[in-house]
Amino acid sequence: MTSNEALEALRDIVGSSQVLPAADAASYLKDWRGEFEPAALAVVRPADTDEVARVIEACAEAGLAVVAQSGNTGLVGGSAAGDAQREVIVSLERLDRVREVDVDNATMTVEAGCILADAQQAAADAGLYFPLTLASKARCRIGGNLATNAGGLNVVRYGNTRDLVLGLEVVLADGRVWHNLSGLRKDNSGFDLNDLFVGSEGALGIVTAAVFKLYDPIVQQVVALFGLDDPADAVVLQRRLIAASGHNLTGCELMSRQSVELACAHIEGCDKPFAREYDWYLLAELGSSAEGDWLPAIMDSVVARAKYENRLRDVRIATDAASAIRLWHLRESLPPAQVAEGASIKHDISLPVSKLPTFLSRALPAIKQALPGVRPCPFGHVGDGNLHFNLSKPAGGDDSAFMAESEHAHQVVHDIVVDMGGSFAAEHGIGRLKVEALARYKQPVELDMMRAIKTALDPDNRLNPGVIVPKL
Known part of the structure; x- marks a missing residue:
């Protein structure tokens, strides 16, 4: 099947106006952080889970890969498609409904394209509280929150996104749909597949909806x-x-x-x-x-x-x-202040809370020695051990010259983090940005398990190829 034939098949599924050629899809081909130059054959915008499944099936038949995208506000290139001939972006922005708020069960069923702030408001309108919150809540969408297991400002009390999920609806690589939106708080009838897909960045399946826990509002x-x-x-x-x-x-x-x-x-x-x-x-x-x-x-x-x-x-x-x-x-x-100041090298690290002071006492002098004149700007969620160890360029320095030091800076910081038993990817995910770091720091047995899971669920490597799993 040629590319034109594949696109025609996709138009038959979602409608001609919902298949955008790359030339008309600039807003979907942007990387929030500026690390990548995204490229795709087209952007497809299905309206519901059935259309997502049919799109995935059609792409498989045409030999095309699929990159899921919801709000495209990620910071590690997880939704930055990279092949103008083979990859199709499936935007979930039209799947934006709050399907149900079950007050007595204190749960909410939300589609992947729903903006986080809208989900919060739906819970509030029902007299309940959805505690997931990020600085980007007016722009980011539920699908991306699930794909990256987003943390945010309330983790110390309510946990990461994973801790709020009671069930998922997922389209698999072959187009089949796993429906698990029961909202059960107890279910030991097999492996916990919810946890498998949350944080998988669209590399194992495309999450189209989720059931979340709700809480009583703060008074x-x-x-x-x-x-x-x-x-x-x-x-x-x-x-x-x-x-x-x-x-x-x-x-x-x-x-x-x-x-x-x-x-x-x-x-x-x-x-x-x-x-x-x-x-x-x-x-x-x-x-x-x-x-x-x-x-x-x-x-x-x-x-x-x-x-x-x-x-x-x-x-x-x-x-x-x-x-x-x-x-x-x-x-x-x-x-945003660090953006306004100019070039910034970012780190999203986590450690046991008790080790944060020791990490800072090691990392601050080490990075200042490695990058003379650098201005460290660490901040973050001390309640859960997650710091954004960001580095602003020297005062008056050149942006490009400073960013050329990124790889060196990452190694200095990540070596210390891993030596102390921490993680170099706390809440932003791996995406395309940190694949090499994953290969460098993870145990071989862990990498083998990840590859085995990817191969089992996506044997043809059609779902977000190049993300998370290094070199299948």
């Missing part, structure tokens, strides 16, 4: 920003806040001085939080669905003890919703 919260000298104090504070609040710590974000300085320099609404600057800042939020007003007293008690032990230099506690939003705005402004 009381308190947000505080701490000025610290040492990240070890942040680790102590987060543990005490968890214990004192009965595991109601919903956000816990570490921010370096450099990252906060860039936010205040570039992003409107960001102001220096204290009269003087500190080496580290910790943003902590306590939240509970239980009625009352007992969280402020818990925050005050933890603050008082930390002051007595000389663990914090300053604290700013939000007195109302508006001031809490301003504190969170500072944290959410860190990524």
Whole structure:
């Protein structure tokens, strides 16, 4: 079957207007991070799961590969198609419905193309709370959240995307559909296939819908920003806040001085939080669905003890919703501020929370020695051990020259992370960006198991070829 014949077959399935040739599909052929130059034969936009299945079957018959795409906001090139002759992007953006909110079961069934913020709103409209939240919530879509096992700002309390999933609907490489949207909280009737597909980046199957856990809405919260000298104090504070609040710590974000300085320099609404600057800042939020007003007293008690032990230099506690939003705005402004500053080499690493201070004490001097003049901007989710160890170019430096040092910088940082028992891919995934790192750092037996799973479910390597699994 020729390419033209294949495209005609796809038009018969989804309609002519929903098959875009590459020349008309510029918005689907962009890499958010600028690491890749995507290319594809066409973009196909099915309307429902049945059309997705028929598209996959047609592509298989034509010998075409398929790259699933929902919001295309990923940071590792997971949806960056790379073959203008063989690869077809299957956009899931038209599968954007919230199929059901089951209030009594506290679950929500959502399609892969639904924007995260819309899913959150649907839960809120039903009087419940969907806790998955990211800075990109107005743009990212559920399919990408599932494909990368997205983390975000609430992981310390509610877990990653995987922890919120109760069931999936998946189109397999041969076009068959696995329906598992029962919403069961207990089901030991075989292997846990949900976990297999969450985080698989479309390389094992295309997730078209999912059932998520919902929670009661937060009715009381308190947000505080701490000025610290040492990240070890942040680790102590987060543990005490968890214990004192009965595991109601919903956000816990570490921010370096450099990252906060860039936010205040570039992003409107960001102001220096204290009269003087500190080496580290910790943003902590306590939240509970239980009625009352007992969280402020818990925050005050933890603050008082930390002051007595000389663990914090300053604290700013939000007195109302508006001031809490301003504190969170500072944290959410860190990524765009680094973009505004110029070239940035990014790392998405994780370690046991207890090891974060030691990692920083090793990685900061090592990277400064490796890249003279570099400005490290580490920040991230100290409550779950995930740091974005990002590096801004030297002041006044050339963007291209700095980015040419990326591979060297990655090896310096990742070597330390792996030596300490951590991960070089915490919440963004592997995609195309980190395939070589996966081959370098993973145990051979683990790579063999991953290849075996890929081969079993996608023997012809038609689903997102080149992602995650190195060299089939």
